[in-house]
Amino acid sequence: MDYEERILSFKNSRFEIEKGIVLQDRYMVEKMLGGGFEGEVYQCREMYTGHMVAAKIFYPERNKQFKKSIIYAKKLIKLSSTPIIMDYISHETMWLDGVKHACIFSEYIEGILLSEFLDDQKGKRLDSFLALHLLHAIVRGVEQIHRNGEYHGDLHLDNIIIQRVGLEFKLKIIDLHHWGDSKKDNRDEDIIKIIRIFYDLLGGPKHYQKLPPAIKEVICGLKRGLILKKFRTITQLRNHLELMEWTDGILYF
CATH class of the missing domain: 1.10.510.10 (Transferase(Phosphotransferase) domain 1)
Incomplete structure (x- = not known):
């Protein structure tokens, strides 16, 4: 089973972000890849190029003042020359259900x-x-x-x-x-x-x-x-x- 086929059902998503939703006016959600203690990860397609990326959206209660997401982003940036680590794209914020959330966009990894x-x-x-x-x-x-x-x-x-x-x-x-x-x-x-x-x-x-x-x-x-x-x-x-x-x-x- 390919990595992109390991999908958690959207009904298990706390965010309830459905396929086709556009994030940041740029990335269209394809599917949910998984979820954990800190947040949920989605496979997204860049609308104008078709390029696949991963989007990790953090639960706000696990990410007070965006501290965890910023540390995570800085760690990815620091290790950007390390081939075994996924490539960092950006740290952004978005509103979901009236609450501001942090989201890290990074390389989508196949396998x-x-x-x-x-x-x-x-x-x-x-x-x-x-x-x-x-x-x-x-x-x-x-x-x-x-x-x-x-x-x-x-x-x-x-x-x-x-x-x-x-x-x-x-x-x-x-x-x-x-x-x-x-x-x-x-x-x-x-x-x-x-x-x-x-x-x-x-x-x-x-x-x-x-x-x-x-x-x-x-x-x-x-x-x-x-x-x-x-x-x-x-x-x-x-x-x-x-x-x-x-x-x-x-x-x-």
């Missing part, structure tokens, strides 16, 4: 959620080679976020979008978070969550004991202390992956 990609695989798991390939792609992308002095804040299978391009996978990470506490702690948490994603890609607890030793050395039994002792930074994790020996046990498990 499927990593969780859906995993569900489509035999046994709902990946072989070690493909899992390592995806892990390395995620690590390289998040490494660029960390190098820019930022973090993601909530990495999991449902906020990574994957698109297969030939022999490669193009990844995009959505739903950046700002927790307001230590950036170092949040970067550490990104590492922990990435290892958890790797563990889930390989089948989770059901298959962990059968994994090759080299793979277990990366997962560290999901023990936070062991993971952060071995991989103090995400660059150390990337270096470890790039120096791994590609034995038959890893390739074909």
